Amino acid sequence: MSSSRQSDEESALRIALICYHSCPVGRLGDTKTGGMNVYVRQIAGELASRGCKVDVFTRTHDPDEPQIVPIGDDARVIHLEAGPPDAALDDLHSYTSAFSRAISLFGRREGIRYDLIHSHYWHSGIIAIELSSLWNSPHFATFHTLARTKQRARAGELESDLRAHAEQRIIDLAHAVIVSTHIEKNDIAKLYQINCTPIEVIPPGVNTELFHPTDTRMARQKLNLPDKRTILYVGRIEPLKGLDILLRATALLNEGAGANLLIVGGSLQRDAEIERLNTLANSLNISDIVTFTGSVDQEQLPDYYNAADVFVLPSWYESFGLAALEAMSCGTPVIVSRVGGLTTFVEHGKTGYLVPWRCPEAFARSLEILLENPPLRKAMGRAARHKAMRLSWAAMAIALLACYNRFTD
Numbered sequence: 001m002s003s004s005r006q007s008d009e010e011s012a013l014r015i016a017l018i019c020y021h022s023c024p025v026g027r028l029g030d031t032k033t034g035g036m037n038v039y040v041r042q043i044a045g046e047l048a049s050r051g052c053k054v055d056v057f058t059r060t061h062d063p064d065e066p067q068i069v070p071i072g073d074d075a076r077v078i079h080l081e082a083g084p085p086d087a088a089l090d091d092l093h094s095y096t097s098a099f100s101r102a103i104s105l106f107g108r109r110e111g112i113r114y115d116l117i118h119s120h121y122w123h124s125g126i127i128a129i130e131l132s133s134l135w136n137s138p139h140f141a142t143f144h145t146l147a148r149t150k151q152r153a154r155a156g157e158l159e160s161d162l163r164a165h166a167e168q169r170i171i172d173l174a175h176a177v178i179v180s181t182h183i184e185k186n187d188i189a190k191l192y193q194i195n196c197t198p199i200e201v202i203p204p205g206v207n208t209e210l211f212h213p214t215d216t217r218m219a220r221q222k223l224n225l226p227d228k229r230t231i232l233y234v235g236r237i238e239p240l241k242g243l244d245i246l247l248r249a250t251a252l253l254n255e256g257a258g259a260n261l262l263i264v265g266g267s268l269q270r271d272a273e274i275e276r277l278n279t280l281a282n283s284l285n286i287s288d289i290v291t292f293t294g295s296v297d298q299e300q301l302p303d304y305y306n307a308a309d310v311f312v313l314p315s316w317y318e319s320f321g322l323a324a325l326e327a328m329s330c331g332t333p334v335i336v337s338r339v340g341g342l343t344t345f346v347e348h349g350k351t352g353y354l355v356p357w358r359c360p361e362a363f364a365r366s367l368e369i370l371l372e373n374p375p376l377r378k379a380m381g382r383a384a385r386h387k388a389m390r391l392s393w394a395a396m397a398i399a400l401l402a403c404y405n406r407f408t409d
Helices: 003-011 035-049 089-110 122-135 147-153 161-173 182-191 216-222 243-252 272-283 298-307 322-329 340-344 360-371 374-388 393-408
Strands: 014-018 053-059 068-070 075-080 116-120 139-142 176-179 199-201 230-234 260-264 290-294 310-313 334-337 352-355
Touching: 014 035, 014 122, 035 053, 035 075, 035 116, 035 322, 035 393, 053 089, 075 089, 089 122, 116 122, 116 393, 122 139, 122 161, 139 161, 139 393, 147 161, 147 182, 176 182, 176 393, 182 199, 182 340, 216 298, 230 243, 230 298, 230 322, 243 260, 243 272, 243 360, 260 298, 272 290, 298 322, 310 322, 310 360, 322 334, 322 374, 334 360, 352 360, 360 374
Parallel strands: 014 053, 014 116, 053 075, 116 139, 139 176, 176 199, 230 260, 230 310, 260 290, 310 334, 334 352
Antiparallel strands: 068 075
């Protein structure tokens, strides 16, 4: 190795991204995988392309998965053991100290010292606090969702006091908290105590090369879908996503609408929420037009977005709502709840509709308008693509580096 090459490698910013509970190379739409996984993987690659060396640490979730998975030049996902691979989400807090020890041991074994740590979700933040103290490295925290925000958004949403208290401690000790929108920043300020920790707003992006418009009929043929009007949902399958609202809205559509509902995400095996939604679809007499696909690989998602006439996200809360932006990037208009980060990039009446009420009638009304008006649907799709083109992961990486550098110079 030449001395200049060695000098460049020694001076490269080494970043530890911690995504403890959910693997960035796992299948999207599973119980523990969603927009956060895309976020972490994309940012790891973008930071590496700008001269950083990035290691993403996550729990071993499959004994057959290699410990180290490259995700680009100078970026890799590292699986480390901490508790059983199939441990329930509610039990993962018990293994955070074991995971921080595993990361520390990995660093010593590899002879690596990380210049900074960026944690994702509250479990990861707990781990980062330990490592930040051990390494004397700054810690940047991104929550993606917050316990108190979820509790406020939907009655009956259960979140432990342990999580809320942990989030408060992470906020207190982090060098900076990074959020996606000013709405999320305001939520933290209202619901948690903020002393002197800076809160930086850095919006996510979308991969406009992967998610781009293609022919609708060809996309349906690739997926073996009937060539008829299609309503699409993509994401995790959980009550907070409001899928019962979408099923009831579909049932309210005029009989002449002739639309199928495609729900992408979740596990088709032993998924209690899918079973509940299937039961609801049967009771609404729409089971023949509703298809649950389970989770799919990200590379296949553009076909689903392009096969759809409209994408619907009736969530009770979204810190950002990356799946809606991916749909827009494919030129598909969206109908989403007027909540959280969705309001920052969906332009009502231009790229889709923001629905202020979480009730089936409101969503059914917007669906009827778009399904029965192809010229409007196409115009909104073009505007949606144009909007998505202005949001990139590259821009986010540049902003992140600027934020990091303020604390590492």
